[in-house]
Amino acid sequence: MLSLACIAGVMITSCAGPSEQTANEPTISKVVQDIHSYARPDQAIVKHLNWDAQVDFGKKEIVAVARLDIEAASGASELVLDTKGLQIERVTLGEQEEMGTFEMGEFNEHMGSALKINIKPDTKRVNVYYRTGADAEALQWLSPEQTAGKEHPFLFTQSQAILARSWVPIQDSPGIRFTYEATVQVPPALMALMSAENPMQRNESGVYKFKMDQPIPAYLLALSVGDLEFAPISTRTGVYAEPSMIKESAYEFAELDKMLVAAEELYGPYRWERYDLIVLPPSFPFGGMENPRLTFATPTILAGDRSLTSLVAHELAHSWSGNLVTNATWNDFWLNEGFTVYFERRIMEALYGKDYADMLAVLGRQDLEATIAQLKEENRAADTKLYLDLEGRSPDDGMTDIAYEKGYYLLRYLEDQVGREKWDAFLREYFSANAFETMTTEAFLSYLSENLLEPNNLNAEQLGLKQWIYEEGLPASVPAVTSERFQQVEQALQQWKGGTPASQLNTKDWSSHEWLHFIRNLPQELNQQQLAELDAAFGFTNSGNSEILAAWFIHAIAHEYEPAYSALDRFLNKVGRRKFLAPIYRKLAETEKGKELALNIYRRARTNYHFVSSSSIDKIIGYQELEEKAE
Ligand code: BES
Ligand code: ZN
Secondary structure (H helix, E strand, C coil), X not given: CCCHHHHHCCCCCCCCCHHHCCCCCCCHHHCCXXXXXXXXXXXXXXXXXXXXXXXXXXXXXXXXXXXXXXXXXXXXXXXXXXXXXXXXXXEEECCCCEECCEEECCCECCCEEEEEEECCCCCCEEEEEEECCCCCCCEEEECHHHCCCCCCCEEEECCCCCXXXXXXXXXXXXXXXXXXXEEEECCXXXXXXXXXXXXXXXXXXXXXXEEEEEEEXXXXXXXXXXXXXXXXXXCCEEEEECHHHHHHHHHHCCCHHHHHHHHHHHHCCCCCCCEEEEECCCCCCCCEECCCCEXXXXXXXXXCCCCCCHHHHHHHHCCCECCCEEECCHHHHHHHHHHHHHHHHHHHHHHHCHHHXXXXXXXXXHHHHHHHHHHHHCCCHHHHCCCCCCCCCCHHHHCCHHHHHHHHHHHHHHHHHHCHHHHHHHHHHHHHHCCCEEECHHHHHHHHHHHHHHHHCCCCCCCCHHHHHHCCCCCCCCCCCCCHHHHHHHHHHHHHHCCCCHHHCCCCCCCHHHHHHHHHCCCCCCCHHHHHHHHHHHCCCCCCCHHHHHHHXXXXXXXXXHHHHHHHHHHHHHCCCHHHHHHHHHHHCCCHHHHHHHHHHHHHHHHHCCHHHHHHHHHHHCXXXXXXXXX
């Protein structure tokens, strides 16, 4: 028999099979303890969730019962779940619903409280009756004004990294997987969707049923409720959006099936049946979230010209890296994101060519260098390591571009060592051999040595892999990247600096990426006249492209270019995507005048932001202290 830890998927190396397991070997010593979960998978683990919920927009709460099928080690007396802000009403045991007893542990600001439920030797099911708290951190309740249609309210969840526990009492660790089913009651005018098999159609009763037969970790639990409509893209892909957004959404993502085909050709079959997208209201705090079968996406990628769809390739790629092979703890986050960025760029290369993927890699490199510099400045150089140490901190603290881009460059470096053919074969096998399992950084390193390095007479030491993973900054061996298309952008920049009017630069056929490169590389020193000239020639301030706008606002703030300020105010009041907000507020906070403006805007905009974004911006502008001073 495999140990309970193996069943839970918390260990890799010792889970190969019976031959490696000796009878009296203590299981517990092998469990990779997740420092961000109270769960004790060595005692009892959740295998299946049956969630029965009512969504109450009036009270902004979810009232639910979570029926949990569990497997307990012999002699175990407790099932420990993670919760945050949940009001637990009662706990019953078994199908007969015998009254159970439980205890809530101490509250921790990042982790919430343990819910310790007493179980009996024959307990196979535990039923938890509860309601969500007023500040449930995963949930964002939107008023009709915050939606595109302005008529109906909207609710969405964001569970990654450890916010699932604020809406479901569950073992909220990426190392613990379970299947689920759900019945959700919503107001009859609205439609509910989950990270599961979805009904796809509205129904009059407002009761929706969901099923997820593949085991997933809690951070992939997701729910969205709103005035939604579905448009098919192919037989196995499609998009959900508010009715007024559905047409442009279907246009923007028309190549979804092609992406899926390219992904499967690269790294093996898609294991989740359908792949759909939902375009959320603009306050969604991320660009995208890889909720299985139903990626959640920001409307800020609707550029009108399909030029920001690499984000979709990214979330799709997570269907392999992350959702199939999952980081065991948040310290191993780079295993999710670094692999996904690599895979994303391979999908984009397959669809649009090497030129295109090179642009993404160069932009990524700029982000990486900027992040390293910033983390050093903030005395957080330790967070430039791939393997993180998040003990006692919010996992969110470690979720920087390091995991994404340093991770990407490590994989590119490995590809260079053995050549693309062997590397691709290795990755394909990696995803298939470890499907529906978790992966630690150490387990990855041994898998890599055994399956790629040794057969090719290479070793981790000679490649400096320890340095890549456990040390700060970028090793000298980082592959160089260049982009031909960006060389033309750089030429245009030179010409402009040399006196050619902006309106005469050759910018024909530039995509979002070329524009981004252009704006990012404008000279540090710019006068009002130059800013106005660029703006007149290229219409940056009024751009409908969020990437262009966000990059332009950085210059506008740096030089107090006031013609852009009302657009800036509108943008910050509408968009809640942290990747855009954080650099803008950070730039504003550099001067006293900017800080004043930031605070003026933030006081109005804050209620439009999800917890994930507002908690970051609070820190950037020192909101709490400022508000206390003001009182
Ligand atoms: N899984 C992440 C989003 C995430 C990370 C949520 C950490 C919570 C904690 C998602 O796949 C992602 O990386 N989104 C990026 C887009 C991507 C193209 C880099 C984003 O939202 O900007
Ligand atoms: Zn990602």
